[in-house]
Amino acid sequence: MYEIDRYVDVNIRGTSLLLDILAKKEAGSETVRRLVVASSRAIYGEGKYKGRNSYVYPGARDPGDLSNGIFDCRDPESGDIAVAVPTDEDSKIHPSSIYGITKQVQEQLILTGGASLGIPSVALRYQNVYGPGQSLKNPYTGILSIFSTLLLQGKDINIFEDGKETRDFVYIDDVVSATLAAIDADVSGAAYNVGTGQATDVLSVAQALRANYGSDGEIKVTGNFRVGDIRHNFADLTRAKSDLGFVPAVDFAHGVKAFADWVQTQEVSDSGYERSVSEMRSKGLLK
Template structure:
């Protein structure tokens, strides 16, 4: 299985994976539409990720919503790594048709072609997301493991941001395993759930071995510093370097599992190469929750720029409170161990950021857009 197609392969994860696979001797094709939101208006000059791969891969500029682009890209491929997607929970709540078209319809076209035309694809790795879980897994003092529904807006307006289960708030957060309840709280999460389920359901019926990775919050050198819709580390970094105040949502104690790009690439390669991955879904993270205040303060320290941090109490509809990965399955089945934890990852990420040009801080524009849609309170 030497020929690998990476959709969205000019993006953050895709380009890093492409370069790593080329070093291992694979022949890589990339299908990517070079979205201006990610790559800028002139990718040949404004997209380091695209520049890093364009002369090393068979690059196909196209979109996963086009059957003809898929048919061109699928020729002679042994493996598909399907990363191409609209990303970001907030934006998905008002760009609904776009997210469904790209994420769900794009995946459906791929599977439809594979189900009805000749091909040599033997394996598909689908990029799922921790967002499909919605809120994470908790232990109830009487009921044991529970999966709380989305938080109530009235509670959050009153400054009560913690999750509750049947009105009970005394819950203990634990790691979310792959058997946890699937109940996404955003359109983005719904589309990633659909992508995963379609792939894992259809592939075995047509002789293709599927693998799904539920990635946590991926970060590291190379991620977009200009996209105000995704990537809290990038957003905070741009604010700090512009000497702008960091405004923290909720009470700043909401947590995420931040996983370094090198570890994500390593896990994904295991999914491509190991037979033990076939037919399984895996969490990819570090298994360590980090709160947003710690993120902000760590970046301020790393850049040595003292900007004010304000905990605003504002919140976005669709945001979850906590989620971090249980890695038991991927460690046992694939031998994956994260090697770069948050303190080291922040050092590497911030060192890279300081080598880049300072980007315009566009966060306020994205927040005004969300506010106008009733999604920012």
């Protein structure tokens, strides 16, 4: 959210440079047989929901609702609370973050650029990836790192909203399998979700980590909320299964244990999370 120009520079300009190199057939580029872009669930923004009469794609939640502790999304047509369903690849693309916008453009650059260059290309829309090896220092790489660092430093965890907001946490080995399948599959010009298809709420993530670390840090549900956060998004994997043969093998309980075992072999330093929270607060992005 804070380094808009950097997101655009790396995700959009970096990708356009790559395509230029391929278009000019610079040294080595003729051996590129396929492009696979690490796209993101962030391009969907809020996921797919069942409204009163049809599937709906809620936009940003009403600040009044959020201030009153109503965190669920409403059906934009009826105003009823809507129910999240798996988000498929034909769902509305309406990113709610600058990062999501840059990933959407990056995906389109690769799929469109690949087609015009005659290089088969595939986009994989990763859900929330986690696992051994992920950065424990960068506060933007996800809540498993953030919560782990806090718990291992003996600090409390402050959970936003009511803790029932969900994400689809997919273990790194499954992401690698899906990526290898996309490299080998005879498909082109398509986008695929990569996740587990399971929604896990943020409070459960904190509790699972605390249990794995045997920590007694307190988990506090604060009711605070971040402007622009989505409430739910989890993957519909039908297309990835039928075209790529992708079926995730690691459920959250096993994956989080493997992650926590690895974290305990690492030197845990400041994740920069508290700094990022004060920065969000000072910019009016955390309420």
